Amino acid sequence: MQIDLNGKRALVSGSTGGIGLAIARGLAGAGAEVVVNGRSDERVQQAIAAIRQDCPQARLTGVSADLGSAAGAQQLFAQVAEVDILVNNLGIFEPKGFFEIPDEDWQRFFEVNVMSAVRLSRHYAPKMAARGWGRVLFLSSESGLQIPTEMVHYGMTKTALLAVSRGLAETLAGSGVTVNAVLPGPTRSEGVGDFFESLAQEKGVPVSQLEQDFIRDNRPSSVIGRLATVEEVANMVVYLASPQASATTGASVRVDGGVIRSIA
Structure with missing residues (x-):
């Protein structure tokens, strides 16, 4: 299968690191023009330089x-009027016990993880439908189905994205625009890597051992028995963004290493 996204413009929210950066790199490698987004010029330029190392012609x-605020979304819309592919990747996470999560954290997580995706989809998807082709993708998580007790507020936002994704897919039925959610499992992203790195230093053990212990103790249902790579998640997103995925819409596609114990 040869995925060719030449002539398509893609926007990946929160794409200066981790899974978002890998998705931006994958889309650029498939020929798409990619809009890289982050909160600072420095991080955006670093991400662009990193992508160009692998894709000099990108x-x-x-x-x-x-994009965690309405004002930030308007800033983006003023610079990027239309896209063919929208990847709602922006998200934050933070381990914190349920009884220690204050109102402002619930609101912040919902604003960043959910409302950023709602605002971008509301702006770009109608224009895709008017042109008769488009792709909208939401980065949910296996935590949206198996809510982690160590960060219920994060899991709540990922469940919400599944509802938004399915509802938007049905709203755009017959338009030529597909809408899907992608559910990564435990992934060695930049944020997760930093978390494990600091924890490993605290405990005085190698990061690799800590990762293995995490899978054994916290995700024992994992079939692959390891963290996924950001590239493995990005590969699925690039496929779903392609013309070849035209019959896949309204779906929740798992890249979770088999963590979710379900046959459907």
Whole structure:
């Protein structure tokens, strides 16, 4: 299968690191013009430079805007009027016990993880439908189905994205625009890597051992028995963004290493 996204413009929210950066790199490698987004010019330019190392001919645009706010979204819309592929990747996470999560944290997580995706989809998807082709993707998580007790507020936002994704898919039925959610499992992203690195230093053990212990103790249902790589998640997103995925819509597609114990 040869995925060719030449002539398509893609926007990946929160794409200066981790899974978002890998998705931006994958889309650029498939020929798409990619809008890289982050909160600071420095991070955006670093991400663009990193992508160009692998894809020297990549067509890249950088937009620094905090999409966790309505004002930040408007900033982006002023610079990027239309896209063919929208990847709602922006998200934050934080381990914290349920009884220690204050109102402002619940609101912040919902604003960043859910409302950023709602605002971008509301702006770009109608224009895709008017042109008769488009792809909208939401980065949910296995935590949206198996809510982690150590961060219920995060799991709540990922469940919400599944509802938004399915509802939007049905709203756009017959338009030529597909809408899907992608559910990564435990993934060695930048944020997760930093978390394990600091924890490993605290405990005085190698990061690799800590990762293995985490899978054994916290995700024992994992079939692959390891963390996924950001590239493995990005590969699924690139496929779903392609013309070849035209019959896949309204779906929740898992890249979870088999963590979710379900046959459907």
